[in-house]
Amino acid sequence: MLDQFVDTDRYPIDKPGDPAWQEEIDRTRRELDTVGCRVIPDFIRPELHESLRREGADIAPLAYYETEIVNAYNLAIDTPLPAGHPGTTTMERGNAFVAYDRVPADAIIRRLYTDPAFQHFIASCFGLPRVHELADPLSRLCLNVINPGKSHPWHFDTNEFTVSMVTQTPESGGEFQFCPNIRSAEAENFHDVRAVLAGRGEHLIRRLTLRPGDLQLFKGRYSLHQVSPVRGALARHTAIFAYTEQPGVVGSVARTRQLFGRVLPEHLAAQGGAVRVDQLLD
Ligand SMILES: O=C(O)CCC(=O)C(=O)O
Ligand SMILES: [Fe+2]
Numbered sequence: 001m002l003d004q005f006v007d008t009d010r011y012p013i014d015k016p017g018d019p020a021w022q023e024e025i026d027r028t029r030r031e032l033d034t035v036g037c038r039v040i041p042d043f044i045r046p047e048l049h050e051s052l053r054r055e056g057a058d059i060a061p062l063a064y065y066e067t068e069i070v071n072a073y074n075l076a077i078d079t080p081l082p083a084g085h086p087g088t089t090t091m092e093r094g095n096a097f098v099a100y101d102r103v104p105a106d107a108i109i110r111r112l113y114t115d116p117a118f119q120h121f122i123a124s125c126f127g128l129p130r131v132h133e134l135a136d137p138l139s140r141l142c143l144n145v146i147n148p149g150k151s152h153p154w155h156f157d158t159n160e161f162t163v164s165m166v167t168q169t170p171e172s173g174g175e176f177q178f179c180p181n182i183r184s185a186e187a188e189n190f191h192d193v194r195a196v197l198a199g200r201g202e203h204l205i206r207r208l209t210l211r212p213g214d215l216q217l218f219k220g221r222y223s224l225h226q227v228s229p230v231r232g233a234l235a236r237h238t239a240i241f242a243y244t245e246q247p248g249v250v251g252s253v254a255r256t257r258q259l260f261g262r263v264l265p266e267h268l269a270a271q272g273g274a275v276r277v278d279q280l281l282d
Pocket of ligand 1: 144152164220225240
């Protein structure tokens with residue numbers, strides 16, 4: 001079933017243990033260790049790129065459109081912080097998310113996200129015995145929509161490993177930029193984060209040109225990242241596949257409201273007992 005849309009001759013993700021499978025895993029681990037990111041080109045068969053684009057474009061109007069003032073840690077912006085803390089830098093977040101409950105069950109991105117062979121491949125790429133789908137009923141798989149003139153400013157993700165796929169590219173702009181492993185589970189590294197937010201961190205930033213159907217793996221909880229302003233007539237669309245190492249991870253009530261304009265009972269229930277792998281700020 002997976003081979004309907006993934007080029008399994010080129011990327012035999014349905015054959016764990018096969019030498020070609022192992023080669024992809026080794027290469028991905030190497031690139032995650034050194035560059036902090038791996039892009040697997042044309043992961044989705046090129047003949048399906050138009051379906052992929054259209055499926056995203058069809059649901060894009062269902063995104064929650066509300067420009068917000070945010071900080072890189074997704075802390076409420078009135079959170080008391082010491083002077084000079086990078087969380088005091090505020091930015092305009094102009095992207096909008098289509099939530100998981102709006103993604104049709106037969107969409108390519110949803111079939112991929114829930115596929116056991118794909119999940120096993122992803123886990124192996126990150127050196128994990130297995131990954132869990134984010135337990136969050138809205139953010140587990142969403143479409144990130146960045147309309148012309150908008151951007152997705154510097155931030156860290158709540159989930160530790162990020163898997164994504166651009167489904168529609170803008171005419172220009174909309175560049176993915178990231179600072180590999182700028183923080184770790186042990187250290188926030190506010191000094192470098194502050195430099196990037198202040199525009200003094202050029203030496204820490206890597207830039208990627210992503211194309212529809214490419215699969216991207218990176219560590220969004222540890223790598224500060226942003227998408228630069230989108231230019232031209234077309235919006236930029238990205239499917240965000242959220243997996244976690246531990247089961248049961250649900251977004252906070254405050255962040256969920258920021259992203260989707262609503263919360264579900266699962267978010268309220270998780271409040272107070274949120275599961276995270278470390279003590280870092282959200
Ligand atoms: O759209 C992208 O490529 C990045 C999205 C992102 O960073 C996020 O949704 O957290
Ligand atoms: Fe992100």
